[in-house]
Amino acid sequence: MYAVIKTGGKQYRVQPGDLLVVEKLDGEPGANVAFGEVLMLGEGEAITLGAPTVAGATVSATLIETRKGEKVKIFKKIRRQGYRRTKGHRQIESVLRVTSIAGADGKETKWDGTVDMTTKAELNARSRNLKFLAPGAEAEAAAAPKAAKTAAPKAPAKAKAAPKAKADTAEEVLADPAVIAAMDSAETNAPVAEAPVAEAKKAAPKKAAAPKAEGDDETKAAAPKKAAAPKKDKSAE
Known part of the structure; x- marks a missing residue:
């Protein structure tokens, strides 16, 4: 048995078991929908x-x-005017599975199959080997980490560090009896100082001068002196 129904201003020829895509209808997934505007029934x-x-x-x-x-x-254009506009539209639609057709004389034809509630988005994700999350599941997955953070106990606050003592001045340090006693003990146990550097330099022997070669004085005496240039007579000029 088949029927022609009217919904959303359009007519559809249906029979039990058909998958029908119509204009948007109210209802949640899994709800039963009945069409009373049957324009024609046919059986054989x-x-x-x-x-x-x-x-x-x-x-x-x-x-x-x-x-x-x-x-x-939707594309609009006016030639020679530089006018172009492109828009898009996605119509909201409902997907149905026809389960039965009942006639006026009491006859009824039912579909024996089971309605599969798998959506088109999930089928597309499966074909691309992707993980699919339903719209409600996406919100739950996003809220799960936040709920875990709020449920976790807060760590105890760190104790405040004790205030640092102010540094003592030089006068206070020197006036401390312990510091005075330490300085006295350091003076008594100090090693004997060595001789001053100046005395050590005086005590060190001087280096002997290198002997002159014997021929040096003789060569200097034997060397002839350069003759002086004759002076010009200015009176002759």
Whole structure:
């Protein structure tokens, strides 16, 4: 048995077990939907026409999901004016599985299968080997880390460090009896100082001068002196 129904201003030919995509309908996934506007019923060669609808005939279906359809592009252009506009639109649609058709005479045809509630988004994710999260599950997954942080006990606050003592001045340090006693003991145990550096230098023997070569004085005496240049007579000029 098949039927022609009207919904969302459109007409659809359906039979039990068909997957039907129509304009948006109210309801949650898994809800039962009944169409009362049945325009025609058919079973084999027998056809029942409505005027305008068949009285008492209904078509039942199960709502699987409500989603956005494929994007439709709207492009506008005015030639020689540089005018171009592109827009997109995605119509909201509902996906149904037809489960039964009931006629006016009491006949009813049912579908024996089980309604699969898998959405198109999940099927696309499976085909691409991706992990799919339902819209509600995404919100829960995002809220889980925050809930864990709030549930975890807070660490005890660190104790405040004791205030640092102020540094003593030089006068206070020198006036301390312990410091005075330490200085006295250091003076009594100090080693004997060595001789001053000046005395050590005086005590060190002087280096002997290197002997002159014997031929040096003789060579200096034997060397002839340069003759002085004759002076010019200015009177002759």
